[in-house]
Amino acid sequence: MARRILPGLSLTLGITLMYVAIIVVLPLGALIFKAASLGPEDYWRIVSSERATASYRVTILCALAATLFNLVFGMALAWVIVRYRFPGRRFIDALVDLPFALPTAVAGIALTTLFASNGWFGAPLAAIGIKVAYTPLGIIIAMAFTSLPFIVRTVQPVLEELDPALEEAGQTLGASDLEIFLRVILPQLAPALLAGLSLSFARSLGEFGAIIFIAGNQPFDTEITALLAFIRLEEYDYPASAAIASVMLIAAFTMLAITNLLQARALRYTVKG
Amino acid sequence: MAKSKSRRPPRIGDAPVFRNTMIAVVLTLVALVIIAPLAVIGYEAFSRGIAYFGKTIAxxxxxxxxxxxxxxxxxxxxxxxxxxxxxxxxxxxxxxxxxxxxxxxxxxxxxxxxIVAGVAYLFVYGLQGLFGETLQSADIKIxxxxxxxxxxxxxxxxxxxxxxxxxxxxxxxxxxxxxxxxxxxxxxxxxxxxxxxxxxxxxxxxxxxxxxxxxxxxxxxxxxxxxxxxxxxxxxxxxxxxxxxxxxxxxxxxxxxxxxxxxxxxxxxxxxxxRGAGRVRRPSLAGTAPDISETTP
Missing domain, CATH: 1.10.3720.10 (MetI-like)
Incomplete structure (x- = not known):
């Protein structure tokens, strides 16, 4: 009886449901409807075509490599920001979010220019025989750039709240720093780290803007799945575009479920008994 | 300050050599990965001078x-x-x-x-979408x-x-x-x-x-x-x-x-x-806040 003394439920819930229905559910429903109307045979033919599977391979492998890079760099970045005090620390902390703030198209042309064979990084790399722009390496760099903040921002708060007593216990028991890191600190970071990894990987799977400039976009070689969906659209092959987009949607939902699971675990870890 | 420092035993990774190496490596990577893309934008934009920049924007x-x-x-x-x-x-x-x-x-x-979002919208308002023909006959362009x-x-x-x-x-x-x-x-x-x-x-x-x-x-x-x-x-x-x-x-x-x-x-x-914004979103200790801490753009 006393539960609902506040006004505005019907108004705010009405607005919320209407917005979610029109903006989020309707288009995704339309996409699923379109893909489903293809029929299982046609659908399978499109999503398992050689060009499509090649694009999945490129996307997944590059996303894995980018996530691996971010695992190392993101961890190091979070560690340095949390554990050390040095001039410019706050500046670095703020800069971590730049990849999220910078529009993907802007990041795309900037990275391409840096890594082109006459660019600041591309020229010296070309001199030692490494080609980045228009190769899978370029895709990896674009993916790593756009998803960098995830791991830093998931690990950072956990690292801040680590109990020094546990490390001290390790020290008094005679463990080396490396042993303490691997067996005391890392297990505490693991849930947050896993959640950050899955966020980073999911973002890399769906990234488009930053990649298409640097990728070269050669079918079978440097063509990501998002681009293939876009190309089918430009060719007016709408069923194929719907089918490929639906595969990406399924992948996104799978990653969302995994992330939520990992995050629920991470949350359980953070709760102090 | 010095007192509290001396009372606390050094935590792992605080050895000066390790600490300084880590900071140096991370700062270098930040310069290469985050600052360089930003710098190249400014450099290229003004590569033909401010007047040309102004002309392009205009x-x-x-x-x-x-x-x-x-x-x-x-x-x-x-x-x-x-x-x-x-x-x-x-x-x-x-x-x-x-x-x-x-x-x-x-x-x-x-x-x-x-991209999936864009494609999805096409199948609502595009000609081949749910409302495409209705919208076209009503001459509404979305x-x-x-x-x-x-x-x-x-x-x-x-x-x-x-x-x-x-x-x-x-x-x-x-x-x-x-x-x-x-x-x-x-x-x-x-x-x-x-x-x-x-x-x-x-x-x-x-x-x-x-x-x-x-x-x-x-x-x-x-x-x-x-x-x-x-x-x-x-x-x-x-x-x-x-x-x-x-x-x-x-x-x-x-x-x-x-x-x-x-x-x-x-x-x-x-x-x-x-001022405290953006903080509560992190997994809360009380565990009561909904865990919608996914992304942090």
């Missing part, structure tokens, strides 16, 4: 793209904000079945690729026009404001609002004089992040806009056009506007975080 297509982007943000951001506030109020001030599901649905756009761009922008930013407000309002509880209404204040009065002062920084934080994403959105908008030069090109799309025209200076000049916006957004973000 180009009528670029001016139109800036206008389109501003117009899109001017429509999408306020609607999004209203939605975010309404969603936060409904979810945190009342108990109803399906709250968790609603939270998940609001968060979905974060997980969906912008795709390849401003409404489509605004709708796609609203999709990708749907969670931005709600996500900042919900954990905060959840943590603040309902006592203040309940006291205000029981003293006879109307719902609006309660919101504006009791709730709003407590959430204003988080709200502003969400609005700024939402605006930054709307103005920079590329993938979803590139599907629904039709890329018509001087008509439906937003700034990010215009950058792509100029870049593929081999007009690198023009592309980077346009890009520098968005890069400047990104820097301003970051500064505002830091300033607001000092």
């Amino acid at each position: 180009n009528s297509d670029t001016r139109h793209a800036i206008l389109m982007t501003a117009l899109t943000a001017l429509i999408a951001v306020p609607i999004n904000t209203a939605f975010g506030v309404a969603a936060a109020w409904a979810i945190t001030k009342f108990d109803f079945p399906g709250r968790r599901l609603l939270l998940i649905v609001i968060e979905i756009p974060f997980s969906v690729s912008p 795709l390849f026009a401003l409404p489509g761009i605004v709708l796609a922008s609203m999709f990708v930013t749907a969670p931005f404001v709600a996500r900042e407000l919900i954990p905060l309002m959840q943590a603040q509880g309902r006592d203040l609002e309940e006291a205000a209404t029981s003293l006879g204040a109307s719902g609006w009065r309660t919101f504006f004089f009791v709730t709003l002062p407590n959430i204003k920084w988080a709200l502003l934080y969400g609005v700024i992040l939402c605006n930054s994403r709307v103005m920079g959105e590329f993938g979803a908008v590139s599907v629904v806009s039709g890329n018509i030069r001087g008509q439906t090109n937003t700034l990010p799309l215009h950058i792509e056009l100029l870049y593929h025209d081999y007009n690198a200076v023009g592309a980077f000049a346009a890009a520098s506007i968005l890069a400047a916006l990104a820097v301003v957004t970051l500064i505002a973000k830091v300033a607001l975080e000092r």
